[in-house]
Structure formats: C-alpha cells, structure tokens
Amino acid sequence: MSELATLARPYASAAFKRAKETGATEKWSQSLAFIEAILANRDVSRLVDNPNVSNERKSALMLDLCGDKVDPEVGNFLQLLVYNKRLGLVPYITRLYEELKAQDEGYIEADVYTAYALTKEAKAQFASSLEKKLGKKIHMKVTVDKSLIGGVLVRAGDKVIDGSVRGQLKQMQKTLQ
Template identity: 40%
Template structure:
C-alpha cells in the first residue's frame, strides 16, 4: 500500500496543481473519486491488467463511466496515466488528491462509532469540540457498535481516539497479564 501511494503521489500533486490553477478543485475531486471507485472494482482491475487492450482504450472506458465534469485537462491527465501505465493507481491518486484538498480547505471528515445512538445535539457538540481541537471545519458521520460496551471511537484520517469501554478493558487485561 505504501509503495502504491509513493507511485501515486506525483500524479496526485500534478492533478491538484492543475485543478488549483484552473479553479476546478470540485470537478477534479468528483472525477478522481468516481474513477478511483471504478478502478478499485475487482472486475475492472482485471480488465486493466489485460495486456491485449490498449492503454488509451482503458482510459477511455474509465472516462465513459465518469462522464460528468470532464475537461480537456482531466482528459489529458488520464491520457498521461494511460501512457505511463498508471491507471491502476487511481484509487490512491483520488485519496491523496482529496487529502490535499481537505488540507487546503481546512476540513476533515470524522467517523464516530459509539456504543449507543448519538442524538443530534450530542453530534453537534462533539463536532464543535473537534473543530476547535483540530482547527478545521468538521464533517461528522456517526454510527453505532454495541460491542464497544460504552464510550466512543473517533477516527479522523490517521488520528484515532479510542475512548471505548472495550478498549479500556483490553488495556486492563493486558496490564494484568504482564
């Protein structure tokens, strides 16, 4: 995974620079996200691995699925990816592009898993507190997992805050076992 990210990074940076230059961040993000989802599909990955199909044709097939928001710059970007046999990197390119965009726009997507259903008021208070702590605009998605017993697990990119009872019990068990 790390190697794929390393290969994808220059393409993601180039795409981000082009999107910024033409003030098309939203369009590029949409196209790359859809293309990344398409190329992450196992059947499409098998198609992309087919040596009998020309690289440019593979790019055209992906762009046919995307359809909306295709500018000349985006088409050229996909042509370069095809020429360099890097279409399979699209999921990583999309992820990096969206990370660069979130950094620029000072936003963060946060997933909160709680042992109980969070009310709208609780979600709003949590979002406000995290927004102050992270100094970013927060988009919060909440889900429920009763196996946590109590508390919450918060995920924001690489940051994970596990304040669940299950995690505390596991930590206690480890301490007693050693």
C-alpha cells in the same frame, strides 16, 4: 501500502495544483471519486489489469465509462494514469488529493465510529468538541459499529482517539499481561 501512497503522492499533488489553478477543486474531487467507483467494479478492474489489453483500449474504455461525469482535464489525467500503468493508484491518489484539499480549505476529515447512532444535537456537540481539540474545522462521517460496545473511535488524519469500551478493554488486557 506506504509504497503505493509514495507512488500516488506526485499524481495527487499535480492534480490538486491544477485543480487549484483552475478553481475546480470540487469538480476534481467528484471526478476522482467517480473514477475510483468505476475501477471498483470487478469486471472493469479485470479488464484494466489485463496486460493483453492495449493502453489505447483501456483509455478509450475508461473515457467512455466516465462520459460527461469528468471534464476534459480530468480525462487527460486519467489517460496519463493509463499510459503510466498507474490506474491501480486511483484510490490512493483520491485519498491524498482529499487530504490536500482539506488542508488547503482549513478542515480535517474525521471518521467517527460510535456504538450507537448519534442524535443531531449530539453530533453537533461532538463536532464542536473535536474542532476545539484538533484546532480545525471538522467534516465528520459517522458510522455505527456495534463491536465498540460503547463510546467512540475517531480517526482524523494521522490521529486516532479511542474512547470506546472495546479499546479500553484492550488497553486493560495489555496492562494486565
């Protein structure tokens, strides 16, 4: 995976730089997510991965599927990815682009996994404590994961905070071995 992220980094950086120059960071963000969703379709991915299909056909197909959901600059970026045989990097490019955007805007994306659903008040309180701990604004995506048994697991950037019962049990198991 790190090799793919390394290949994707220059594309993500270039996309973010251009989006920033044109004041269209949110538009690029939405467009990249849309392209990633299209490529997640099994039929589309089989077609674009087929070496017997020409780059011109792949490019035309992708632009047709995107329609007016992506602006012309993102369409040009998409064509560049097709011709450089880098469509497979789109999920990595999207993730890296979002990290650059978050860094530029002064927030961090946090994936929060809880054993039980959080109330609005609990979410707000938890977000506030995370902001203090990490020193940045937080955009939280909360997911219920019953396998945690209790507590929370937070992934924010390269930080992982495991306050789950499952995590504590694993730590105890390691200690006892």
